[in-house]
Amino acid sequence: MEKRVVFRSAWLPYALLAPQLAITVVFFFWPAGQAVWYSFQLQDAFGLHSEFVWFENFTALFADPHYLESFKTTAVFSVAVAGLGISISLLLATMADRVVRGALVYKTILIWPYAVAAAVAGVLWAFLFAPSIGIVTYVLKGFGVDWNWIIKGDQAMLLIIIASVWKQISYNFLFFLAGLQSIPKSLIEAAAIDGAGPARRFWTIVLPLLSPTAFFLLVVNIVYAFFDTFGVIDATTMGGPAQATQILVYKVYHDGIKSADIGGSSAQSVILMIIVIALTAAQFKYIERKVQY
Amino acid sequence: MNFKTLAAALFTLGVLAAPAAQAVTEIQWWHSMGGALGEALNGLANKFNESQQDYKVVPVYKGQYPESMTAAIAAFRAGNAPHILQVFEVGTATMMAAKGAIVPVAKVMTDAKEPFDPKAYLPTVTGYYSDLKGNMLSFPFNSSTVMFYINKDAFRKAGLEPVAPKTWKEFLADAEKLKAAGQQCVYTTSWPSWMHVENFSAWHNIPIGTKQNGMGGLDTEFTINSPLQVRHIAMLGDMAKKGLFTYAGRTNQGDAKFYSGECAMFSGSAGAQAGIKKAAKFEWSINFIPYYDDVKGAPQNSIIGGASLWVMGGKKPIEYKGVAKFLAFLSEPKIQMEWHTTTGYVPITQASYELTRATGFYEKNPGADMPVKQLTNKPPTANSKGLRFGNYVQGREVIEEELEAVFAGKKDAQTALNDAVKRGNEILRKFQAANK
Numbered sequence: 156m157e158k159r160v161v162f163r164s165a166w167l168p169y170a171l172l173a174p175q176l177a178i179t180v181v182f183f184f185w186p187a188g189q190a191v192w193y194s195f196q197l198q199d200a201f202g203l204h205s206e207f208v209w210f211e212n213f214t215a216l217f218a219d220p221h222y223l224e225s226f227k228t229t230a231v232f233s234v235a236v237a238g239l240g241i242s243i244s245l246l247l248a249t250m251a252d253r254v255v256r257g258a259l260v261y262k263t264i265l266i267w268p269y270a271v272a273a274a275v276a277g278v279l280w281a282f283l284f285a286p287s288i289g290i291v292t293y294v295l296k297g298f299g300v301d302w303n304w305i306i307k308g309d310q311a312m313l314l315i316i317i318a319s320v321w322k323q324i325s326y327n328f329l330f331f332l333a334g335l336q337s338i339p340k341s342l343i344e345a346a347a348i349d350g351a352g353p354a355r356r357f358w359t360i361v362l363p364l365l366s367p368t369a370f371f372l373l374v375v376n377i378v379y380a381f382f383d384t385f386g387v388i389d390a391t392t393m394g395g396p397a398q399a400t401q402i403l404v405y406k407v408y409h410d411g412i413k414s415a416d417i418g419g420s421s422a423q424s425v426i427l428m429i430i431v432i433a434l435t436a437a438q439f440k441y442i443e444r445k446v447q448y
Numbered sequence: 449m450n451f452k453t454l455a456a457a458l459f460t461l462g463v464l465a466a467p468a469a470q471a472v473t474e475i476q477w478w479h480s481m482g483g484a485l486g487e488a489l490n491g492l493a494n495k496f497n498e499s500q501q502d503y504k505v506v507p508v509y510k511g512q513y514p515e516s517m518t519a520a521i522a523a524f525r526a527g528n529a530p531h532i533l534q535v536f537e538v539g540t541a542t543m544m545a546a547k548g549a550i551v552p553v554a555k556v557m558t559d560a561k562e563p564f565d566p567k568a569y570l571p572t573v574t575g576y577y578s579d580l581k582g583n584m585l586s587f588p589f590n591s592s593t594v595m596f597y598i599n600k601d602a603f604r605k606a607g608l609e610p611v612a613p614k615t616w617k618e619f620l621a622d623a624e625k626l627k628a629a630g631q632q633c634v635y636t637t638s639w640p641s642w643m644h645v646e647n648f649s650a651w652h653n654i655p656i657g658t659k660q661n662g663m664g665g666l667d668t669e670f671t672i673n674s675p676l677q678v679r680h681i682a683m684l685g686d687m688a689k690k691g692l693f694t695y696a697g698r699t700n701q702g703d704a705k706f707y708s709g710e711c712a713m714f715s716g717s718a719g720a721q722a723g724i725k726k727a728a729k730f731e732w733s734i735n736f737i738p739y740y741d742d743v744k745g746a747p748q749n750s751i752i753g754g755a756s757l758w759v760m761g762g763k764k765p766i767e768y769k770g771v772a773k774f775l776a777f778l779s780e781p782k783i784q785m786e787w788h789t790t791t792g793y794v795p796i797t798q799a800s801y802e803l804t805r806a807t808g809f810y811e812k813n814p815g816a817d818m819p820v821k822q823l824t825n826k827p828p829t830a831n832s833k834g835l836r837f838g839n840y841v842q843g844r845e846v847i848e849e850e851l852e853a854v855f856a857g858k859k860d861a862q863t864a865l866n867d868a869v870k871r872g873n874e875i876l877r878k879f880q881a882a883n884k
Contacts, residue, residue: 199882200542200839201549202525206882215878221871287633287710306688306695306856395698397852412518414842415542416878 187428193421200415212422221398222406222423228312229402233380235316240323240376241369247324248331249357262332269325273386280318281391304392308399311392315400318391319384327372334368335361374438381431403427473503475770476530478510478520480755481590484722488790496777503770505532512699513539513755514841520760524549529760531771534589536755537576538840541662543758544585545838545883551759551768553775554583559765560772568779568797572749572823576834577756586756587775590793592718593750593819594639594647596738600731602631602712612713612735616683619713619738623692626712633694635687638702638716640695641847642753643737645672648680650832651739653748661835666880668837670872672847673865676743682861685854695855698848717753718819721792734815736822748832749825754793785809794819837872838879846871 162168194212198205216222247265254261268276283291286303295302304311338361346356362369382404388394394401394409401409407427411420481489486509493505510516513536520533535543543550557564566574566584573588600610603622606629613619619635626634637643649656655671662668687693694711696702706714707727715737724732739747757778759771777783784800787793789809795801801820804810810817826832837843850868853859859867 197878197882199545200521201546203546203548204882204884215874287705287708303695305697305701306852308856308858395849395852396856397849397858412522413514414839414845415518415521416839416842419878 190421190424190428193417194425196418196421198417200417202417208418212418213426216419216422216426221401224398225401225403225406228398228400229381232312232316232319232384232400232402233377236319236323236380236384237373237376239316240320240327240379241372243320244324244327245331245365245369248328248335249361251328251332252335265328266325268322269329271322273322273383274390276318276322277315277387277390280314280321280387284314304396306396308396311396311400315384315388315392318387319380322387323376323379327376330368330372331365334365338364370438374435377434377438378431381427403430472501473766473770475503475505475532475767475774477505477507477532477534477757478516478530479507479534480510480513480516480536481534482509482512484726485590485719485791488722488787491790492778492783492787495783496774499777500773503773505770505774517542517841524760527762529762531760531763531767532774533758533760534755535586535758537753537834538837538844540577540586540756541836541838541840541879544579544836545879549761550585551761552579552583552585553587553757553759554585556759556768556772557775560769562772562776564776564779568799570794570796570798570801570820570823572828572833573752573794573796575828576752586758587778588796589757589778590719590754590787590791591752591756591796592754592793593752593823594643594715594737595718595720595819595822596735597706597714597716597720597724598733598735599706599709599712599714599728600733602626602709602730605629606631606712610731610733612733613738614736615741616680616738617741620683620687620692623687623713627690627692631712633705633711634692635713635715636694636696636702636705636711637714638696638700638720639753640698640851641844643715644680644684644851645677645847646835647737647750647753649677650751651737651748652676652743652746653829653831655831656835657837660830660833662837663833663835666838666876666883668876670837670843670869670876672872673862673869676740678861678865680740681851681854681865684851685857685861688855689857693855695852698845719754719791719793721816722790725792734818736818736825747825749828750822751832751834752794752823789813789816792816792819794823837876838883839875843872843875846875 195207195209196205197208197211251258251262251265271279283289284302284304286292286305289302292302302310304314342360342364343356346360351359381402384402385404385408388400388402388405389408392400394405403423404427407420407423410416410423477493479486479489490507493507497504508530510519516533517535517539520529523529529549554564554566566578566582569588573591574584577586577588578584596612598610598612603610603626606626608622608625613622623634646656649672654674654676655661657668657670659665659668684693688695694705696705700716700720702711702714703716703720703723705711706716706720707724709728709730718734721734736747737750757775759768779797781797781800781803784795784797785804785807788795788800788804795804805817847868850859850864850871854861854864
């Protein structure tokens with residue numbers, strides 16, 4: 156039976172929607188609109204003088220090899236963070252699902268890192284890997300590895316990937332565990348009776364049934380890598396060395412806030428906005444079709 | 449407690465607190481002095497607050513130089529700028545161009561009828577912060593220059609005379625000996641661009657930009673890819689490869705590497721002395737920066753760095769009076785001497801330099817007058833007067849990124865400096881367009 160609420164009043168539905176709409180307009184559409192407006196302007200740092208320059212900020216961006224480099228950095232970073240984050244937490248969740256004794260303790264500890272703020276996570280890992288005083292650095296030195304992410308770009312990248320993945324694992328873990336526990340035991344038992352080993356059961360039964368969760372996490376993790384890793388980067392590498400860890404969102408902040416280039420930075424956020432809209436649309440349109448519910 | 453009593457209590461509290469809040473005019477001072485320097489700065493503010501009852505200077509630490517400047521710009525756009533803002537020397541051109549956002553210090557002082565004589569300040573310092581007509585726009589507060597420090601104990605351990613190398617050739621020889629003796633970190637630097645591009649060029653009397661290093665107009669261009677500059681950066685890149693130079697980062701991260709005893713040689717701000725004095729458990733010395741002896745006329749003089757105080761616009765007249773009083777207080781020779789002797793920053797007035805000398809401070813602290821001596825080594829030329837590039841916060845970052853590429857072995861010095869010039873000029877053109 157279909158349930159439907161019919162409003163007889165002409166204004167009531169709008170009044171009920173108004174608070175949510177107001178929030179969306181004030182906190183989402185208004186700033187986004189401002190970004191679009193600023194992206195067509197050339198402005199000095201203090202906002203005392205501005206000039207409408209059409210698409211100059213955009214053409215300047217695409218002529219800048221560092222901006223194009225930032226796309227590559229972002230791609231490497233977000234694929235690594237989403238890929239590693241999802242696979243490690245899937246592994247942990249499958250293991251945790253099998254634990255019988257002390258499961259609660261085990262699970263609680265795995266969920267902990269999610270309560271840590273991004274900036275704190277960044278500082279934590281930066282300390283462990285600090286070029287002159289870090290414990291990990293000290294150990295690595297023993298193995299003959301010269302660890303100095305202040306100057307080595309690939310090491311800096313590795314550091315922020317580790318910190319970002321570590322922070323996101325708990326979140327993914329939680330969802331995977333819930334997904335695993337909602338898989339009917341009877342299916343797995345039936346397969347076991349038919350002679351399928353644990354690996355076979357995982358690939359043919361568990362994983363397909365987990366695919367909606369995995370798909371959801373893919374979207375969330377990509378968005379996380381694109382935007383929420385800002386704190387980790389700002390607390391550790393600050394986009395350096397030589398822009399090796401400058402992902403798109405960090406470059407928006409850097410150019411806009413630190414270098415006071417409002418126009419260029421707004422143009423970047425407009426581009427970023429378009430990318431995320433396109434990415435999310437594509438994910439739902441194409442990938443979701445292949446997901447078995 | 450019910451709501452009424454709570455409200456009554458709050459009201460009473462408010463009434464009691466109000467008179468105290470009204471009598472004193474607060475002056476917000478945003479700065480970037482952390483650690484020992486921050487303590488010294490708070491000491492100055494306390495002294496001023498105790499000296500009179502009408503004004504209260506409230507120093508607020510806002511992070512490192514780029515951060516506090518950014519915070520102030522954002523605050524200005526939101527209508528909440530502080531009264532006084534400490535801006536590092538590379539932000540000078542940006543602040544100067546922001547005509548409605550700042551009030552020239554000269555005007556603040558005349559309006560408040562505070563005694564103020566720009567000639568009392570060292571000419572190398574005033575020149576940096578005045579407009580072309582000679583009006584002082586910002587108040588030189590902590591002026592320093594880049595100095596070269598050595599860990600004498602580490603030198604002795606390596607079997608070297610504990611004397612700092614005078615030339616880059618000697619420097620390289622010492623570095624190799626230190627390394628051979630097992631020194632893990634031989635040399636590090638703070639502020640790589642300030643030291644190895646800006647001061648290096650002034651010290652060898654070569655320009656870093658056209659139009660008198662940008663002082664002559666907004667249509668300036670960078671010239672940091674000349675053979676001598678390339679030669680120097682190439683040498684550093686080579687040292688990094690051999691493990692003779694440990695890169696520490698773009699700001700003052702090098703300071704800690706030196707005073708912890710990790711690195712044997714170090715170049716950094718004269719202001720680093722405060723931290724070194726406090727933390728170093730070894731014998732050290734402060735020296736002139738090395739030079740190439742095959743360059744004619746070298747060494748010239750080094751240029752200042754550090755920061756000046758800008759007075760922000762849009763405040764009440766009574767607040768500007770307080771600002772003027774505070775700036776006059778800061779110029780007093782005694783206060784200057786205290787700041788100079790505790791922090792290692794350069795005394796900015798002639799009177800305070802002489803007063804410090806008269807107290808015998810320099811005899812007791814050999815090397816403390818080195819920064820002034822290095823700044824005034826020779827009368828400044830167009831190449832060694834200073835620099836003024838629009839949006840140089842960004843420009844310097846570009847230079848530092850390119851230097852990092854060299855130190856990481858990703859680019860050769862020539863390519864990196866060519867790229868720095870090209871990218872830097874784009875920033876200059878953008879600034880020129882935005883500040884027509």
